[in-house]
Amino acid sequence: MTESNGTGPVDRPSPRGPIEDMPDWEKRFRAPRVSLPDWAEDAPERSLFVSNATGTYELYAWDRATGGQRQVTDRPNGTTDGVLSPDGEWIWWFDDKDGDEFGVWRRQPFAGGPDEPAVPGLDPSYPAGLVLGRDGRTAVVGRSTDEDGTTLHLAHVGADAEPVEIYRHRESAGVGDLSHDGTLIAVEHTEHGDAMHSALRVLRPDGTTVAELDDTKGGTVELGLEALGFAPVTGDTRLLVGHQRRGRWEPLVWDVVTGEESDLALELPGDVSAEWYPDGSGLLVVHSFEARSELFRYDPATRALTRIDTPPGTVSGATARPDGSVEYLWSSAAEPPAVRSTNGGVVLDPPGMKCPASVPVHDVWVEGPGGRVHALVQKPAGATGPLPTVFDIHGGPTWHDSDAFAAGPAAWVDHGYAVVRVNYRGSTGYGREWTDALKHRVGLIELEDIAAVREWAITSGLADPERLILTGGSWGGYLTLLGLGVQPDAWALGIAAVPVADYVTAYHDEMEALKALDRTLLGGTPEEVPERFEASSPLTYVDQVKAPVYISAGVNDPRCPIRQIDNYVKRLASRAAPHEVYCYDAGHGSLVIEERIKQVHKELTFATNNLSPHN
Known part of the structure; x- marks a missing residue:
C-alpha cells in the first residue's frame, strides 16, 4: 500500500502478513538477525547470542551439541546485555527499566529456570563492566552512579558474604578483565580527568595494586589504553593491551608482574585490535582501515602475520574457537549480515524471512578544513543526479560509518534518495589526531567537515541543493x-533522533559517564566554561532554524534526556516554526522492531510531506 506525495511514493508499514505484501525496506527490519555467538570458555559447545526473531531483540541460549536453542529473556523493551559464565552453567543479563540503562544483573541456568538476582546486596546502577571467573562463583561488577562515580565490586556468587568494594573514583572507569586463574583484575580508569583516554591499573582481589600503565603522564598529548584480555593460561600474567603510541590503535603484550612490554609493531595502516586464541598460542587480529576491516592471525613466537580470508566489507565481530577456526559476523552495504566460519559456510542462520539486499557503497574523499574527509555514498541503482539527498550522520561521536549493512540508509535509497554518510573529525578509524580533533569547538568542527562534503555533493551533480536532508541519531541527532x-x-529539512538539543540541561540530566565525556570534550562543566557550552548547543541557534524539523525521543533516555529536548521544542513552538515531535516508551532508541519500523515510516513521511518536489 502506498500514499502519494510530491517526491514519490512512500510505502506504508503493514502489520505482519504475507511476505509478498511487504516492501523491501520493511523486510530488512523484520528479517531475523543474530549477533556473533559468545561461547563458554570451559564449555565451548554452549553459546549465547542476541536475535530479533520474536520482533524484539532478546538473548538466546544455543547448545551446539544438540542444536537446541531457547529464548532466555522476554521483556517488552528487549534485552541485549548478557554474559555467559566460563563454565557454561549460567547466563547473566542486565535488567533495567524500559531502556533507562539503570538496573541490576540477574542470572538464570543455561538450561533454563527462574531468574535470580546475580549479586544480592548491590543497588541498581548504570553498568560499568562485568567479568566472570572460571570457578563459576567469582564476579567483578562495575557500577556507575551520580552519587558515587564508579565503583568495582568483587562478589562470590552463592556465598553468604556481601560483595566487597575494591575500587572507587569520581571519574569514569570500568572492568577490563580477570586473569585466567582469578588472581589479577585489570581496570580501565580516567582518574586523570580525560574521559577519552583511559589508563590501566591491575589489582589483586583484595583491591591492592599490582601494576600501573598510564600513557597520559608527563606529555602534552594524552594517549589512551584499553585492556584487550589476559592470556587464557593459568598462571600467565600477560595482558593484551591496546595503545595509541604511534597515532592509531595497536596491540602490545604487557606482563603485569615483570613490567615487560612486547609491542607487536604490525605494519598495517589502520586501527588494529586483537584477542587471544583459546590456547594462548596466537592472536586474532582485526584491522580496520578506511571503513572496511579484515582478519589476521599473529604468531608471537615467529612474529608472522597471516591473513584470514574474508570477503570485502566489514567484520563487526570475530572470535577464535578451540579447534583453531574463526567465526565472524560480516556484512557489506549491499549484503546483509551473516555469522560465518573459516571452516566454511554460515554458522548460525535464523529461519524465516530473508533480508533483501541493498546497493553497494562507494567512497568519496573531500578536502576539508582539517584534512581529507571520507564519505560513503549510496544511491538508487541506475539513478542520475541531481537527487534528493540524505546526509545520515553517525552517532558517537567516537564511532564511524563503514561498508556494513544498515537498514535505515537502505530505506532512503529504496525511496529514491541518495545517502551520504560522513566520517567527520571525531570519528574513529582515521588515527588518534582525527578522533581527538573536536575538543572545545564541539559540534562546530564536525559541521565544517559535513559542509565540505555537502559542497562536493552539489558540485559533483549528485545532490539537488534544494532537497538536502540532514539527519542522524544520538550524536548524529x-x-x-x-x-x-x-x-x-x-538544509531543506532536518530529522533528529534521540538528540542533544539543549547542551546545558542535557549535561545536568544525563548519566555520570557522559558528564565525564562532556567535561573532556568541552574542557569543563557548564559553570566553568559557559561560553563553550553555549557555542556548541543547538538551543543557542534555534531562532535561526528555517527548515522543518522532526524529532523523535525515548522518554526514558539517560543519554539524551527528554527534558532538554522539551526545552528546544518549546522554543520552536514559540516561533511557530514547522516541526513534529514523536516520543516513545523506551530509552536511547528501541529494540522493538515494530517501533523501529514505525519511526522510519514517520521519518520518510515527514520528508515526503515537507520536501519540495523537483521542478
Whole structure:
C-alpha cells in the first residue's frame, strides 16, 4: 500500500502478513538477525547470542551439541546485555527499566529456570563492566552512579558474604578483565580527568595494586589504553593491551608482574585490535582501515602475520574457537549480515524471512578544513543526479560509518534518495589526531567537515541543493539540530533522533559517564566554561532554524534526556516554526522492531510531506 506525495511514493508499514505484501525496506527490519555467538570458555559447545526473531531483540541460549536453542529473556523493551559464565552453567543479563540503562544483573541456568538476582546486596546502577571467573562463583561488577562515580565490586556468587568494594573514583572507569586463574583484575580508569583516554591499573582481589600503565603522564598529548584480555593460561600474567603510541590503535603484550612490554609493531595502516586464541598460542587480529576491516592471525613466537580470508566489507565481530577456526559476523552495504566460519559456510542462520539486499557503497574523499574527509555514498541503482539527498550522520561521536549493512540508509535509497554518510573529525578509524580533533569547538568542527562534503555533493551533480536532508541519531541527532541552526540555508529539512538539543540541561540530566565525556570534550562543566557550552548547543541557534524539523525521543533516555529536548521544542513552538515531535516508551532508541519500523515510516513521511518536489 502506498500514499502519494510530491517526491514519490512512500510505502506504508503493514502489520505482519504475507511476505509478498511487504516492501523491501520493511523486510530488512523484520528479517531475523543474530549477533556473533559468545561461547563458554570451559564449555565451548554452549553459546549465547542476541536475535530479533520474536520482533524484539532478546538473548538466546544455543547448545551446539544438540542444536537446541531457547529464548532466555522476554521483556517488552528487549534485552541485549548478557554474559555467559566460563563454565557454561549460567547466563547473566542486565535488567533495567524500559531502556533507562539503570538496573541490576540477574542470572538464570543455561538450561533454563527462574531468574535470580546475580549479586544480592548491590543497588541498581548504570553498568560499568562485568567479568566472570572460571570457578563459576567469582564476579567483578562495575557500577556507575551520580552519587558515587564508579565503583568495582568483587562478589562470590552463592556465598553468604556481601560483595566487597575494591575500587572507587569520581571519574569514569570500568572492568577490563580477570586473569585466567582469578588472581589479577585489570581496570580501565580516567582518574586523570580525560574521559577519552583511559589508563590501566591491575589489582589483586583484595583491591591492592599490582601494576600501573598510564600513557597520559608527563606529555602534552594524552594517549589512551584499553585492556584487550589476559592470556587464557593459568598462571600467565600477560595482558593484551591496546595503545595509541604511534597515532592509531595497536596491540602490545604487557606482563603485569615483570613490567615487560612486547609491542607487536604490525605494519598495517589502520586501527588494529586483537584477542587471544583459546590456547594462548596466537592472536586474532582485526584491522580496520578506511571503513572496511579484515582478519589476521599473529604468531608471537615467529612474529608472522597471516591473513584470514574474508570477503570485502566489514567484520563487526570475530572470535577464535578451540579447534583453531574463526567465526565472524560480516556484512557489506549491499549484503546483509551473516555469522560465518573459516571452516566454511554460515554458522548460525535464523529461519524465516530473508533480508533483501541493498546497493553497494562507494567512497568519496573531500578536502576539508582539517584534512581529507571520507564519505560513503549510496544511491538508487541506475539513478542520475541531481537527487534528493540524505546526509545520515553517525552517532558517537567516537564511532564511524563503514561498508556494513544498515537498514535505515537502505530505506532512503529504496525511496529514491541518495545517502551520504560522513566520517567527520571525531570519528574513529582515521588515527588518534582525527578522533581527538573536536575538543572545545564541539559540534562546530564536525559541521565544517559535513559542509565540505555537502559542497562536493552539489558540485559533483549528485545532490539537488534544494532537497538536502540532514539527519542522524544520538550524536548524529545533535549535529542535525546544531546544523539546522548554524547552517540554516544549507538544509531543506532536518530529522533528529534521540538528540542533544539543549547542551546545558542535557549535561545536568544525563548519566555520570557522559558528564565525564562532556567535561573532556568541552574542557569543563557548564559553570566553568559557559561560553563553550553555549557555542556548541543547538538551543543557542534555534531562532535561526528555517527548515522543518522532526524529532523523535525515548522518554526514558539517560543519554539524551527528554527534558532538554522539551526545552528546544518549546522554543520552536514559540516561533511557530514547522516541526513534529514523536516520543516513545523506551530509552536511547528501541529494540522493538515494530517501533523501529514505525519511526522510519514517520521519518520518510515527514520528508515526503515537507520536501519540495523537483521542478
